[in-house]
Amino acid sequence: MKKHLIRLTGAALAVLAASTGYAAYDGAIERWWEPGDTRVFPREQVYANEHGKLTTLNGAGQTITKGHPFFTALGSNGRACISCHQPADGMSLSLKTINARWTLLREKDPIFAAGDGANCPNLPMQDRASHSLLLERGLFRIPRVWPPVDAAGKKVKPEFTIEVVRDPTGCNTSREYGLASSNPTISVFRRPRPVANLKYITAVGFSFDPKSGLPLQRDPETGEYVSEALMADTRVLTLKDQAVDAIRTHLQMHGDPTPEQLRQIVEFESQISSAQSHDQWGGSLSEAGAKGGPQHIEENKGGMLQSGSNPIWKEFLAWKAGKSAPSANVEQQKFRESVARGAELFSKRNFLIKGSAGINSMGFGDPVLNSCAMCHNMHGSGIDIAPGRIDLGTTNEPHAKPSPELPLFKLTCKPGYKPHPFLGKVVYTQDPGYALTTGRCEDIGKITTQSMRGLAGRAPYFANGAAGTLREIVDIYDRRYHIQFTEQEKQDLVNLMKVL
Structure with missing residues (x-):
């Protein structure tokens, strides 16, 4: 496959900038890693985004990409793993980047491949409307065979x-x-x-799933417990199996990757750390006593679990009022103090959490009084150290954002089975989530919590792209749980998420 041109003329770059805003970032086109790109993947890559700069670190120092399976188009559609896991986007793929690729190459770019880069493979690939969910919400099609098959291959x-x-x-x-x-x-x-900070995503904090009371699943090869947090619907259990699933479906490979290819992919993915490292208002996130940025994640000092004496995002509490560096200007000091307030709000602002399967169904009561840190408590990532999945209402009605562009399903629990614990026998949902893996009524709409690192570089948010901005994330939670954040509290939480 021939490499597409990486550099544009000044005139072409101006057109791209006017249509997408992409060229406003440093090194607009050089940001993109093409399948088959033979550049060495270095120790450190720094990319600008609308809130500052994001840094991706390579724990191996550098990686030769020529012939490396993560960077090579292994399947039939021209994609490589790197296509949808770009270092400039925190090893994910932002809506801004997706639209820039359409402007540059339209349907010829492999990310718009018919299998999952279109709303359906039978649509005309040259039409923008055929890729509307990818271009407008950053969503790829995930085809799930029905009924599902378990890890042992049994229906x-x-x-x-x-x-x-x-x-x-x-x-x-x-x-x-x-x-x-x-x-x-x-x-x-x-x-x-995101394919980054995976030592946190794969960390096992329990030997059972406290959200369902069931035993935690084990890696069929090693017999070790697995975190179950790799995929939104836990359809695979290990990084190796995730790679196989992605190569077969998203790269459309006929056959299986070799054991050596899988080893190289898992090794590379396991050594990547990525996070925001510089804020346009707050400056360096590792200054004035704070310990932000990917270096802090990579070093993993202080443990993974939050507690009263070890609150999540504590690295930014050094920016509390009166603690900024003497060199900070007024605006920088105000921003840093806002981030510190946001970090305290995240752990200390309690509200009533109600009607959420995976939280209220696990013995805490309905409602339960707690904070954001109840479910986003692991240092370095912001996921839940307790395995399992949660229904926050992002896909199930009546709480889901109205989205006529997404499919809607009616799931009816059969006689003799327990209905959904809060929505009853009949549930309307845009995405059944974990229930597509287990077939259980109680799992309808449940999805694993996602990493909160690198948020500034990879909008939109939630598994279904329901939040286009960081402010929309806060607003969704505020409406869902009737928290009644003040405007200042909302801005403090947004500023916190900008620097993660």
Whole structure:
């Protein structure tokens, strides 16, 4: 496959800047890592974004990319793993980058491949509308075979029936790709998760899933417990299996990668740390006593679990009022103090959490009084150290954001099975989440918590792209749990998320 041009003429760059705003970032086109790119992946890469700068660190010092399976198009659609896990976007893929690629190459760029870069493979690839969910919400199509198959290859007997209520993409009712096809499939649409800071994502804090009370699953090869946090719906358990799943579906490889290719991919992914390192208002995130940035994540000092004496995001508490460096100007000092207030709010501002499967269904009561840190408590990542998945209401009605562009499913729990603990026997959802893996009613809409690092560089947010900005994240939680944050509190939390 020929490499696409990486540098543009001044005129072409101006057109790209006017249409996407992408060229306003440092090294606009050089940001992009092409499949087959033979540049050495260095120890440190720093990229500008709208809130400051994001840094990605390579624990191996540098990686030769020529022939490396993470950087090589192994399948039939021209993509490599790097295509959807760009260092400039915190090893994910931002909406800004996706639109810049469309402006540059349109459907010829492999990220718009028919299999999952289009709303459905049977749509005309040259039409922008065929890729609307990717271009407008940053969502790739995830085809899930129905009924599901468990890790041992055995078909799961679902506790519910599923009907397609709304199908704007046409894929779920397609005779070739939908539920009525010869290979019954449910298409849901999700964001790519970051391939960075994975030692936190794979860390095992329990030997069981406290959200369901079930034993934690084990790696079938090693027998060791696994975190179950790699995928939104826990359809695979290990980094190796995740790589196989991605190569087969997102790279469309016929056959399987070799053991050596899988070893190289897992080794590379495991050595990457990525986070915001500089804020446009606050300056360096490792100055004035703070210990922000990816170096802090890579070193992993102070443990992973938050507690009363070890609150999450404590690295920014050094910026509390009166503690800024003497050299800080007024605006910088104000921003830093806001970040410190946001860090305290995250752990200390309690509110009533109600009707959320995976929280209120695990014995805490309904409602339970707690803070954001109840479910986002692991240092270095902001995920939940307790394994399991949660239904926050981002996909299930009545709490989900109205999204007529997404499919809507009606799931009806069969007689003899327990209904969803808070939504009852019949649930309307844009994405059944973990229930597509287990077939259980109680799991409808449950999704694993995501890493909060590098948020400034990889909008939009939540698995279904429901929040286009950091402020929208706060607003969604504020509405969902009737928290009634003040405007200042909302801004403090946004400023905190800018620097993670």
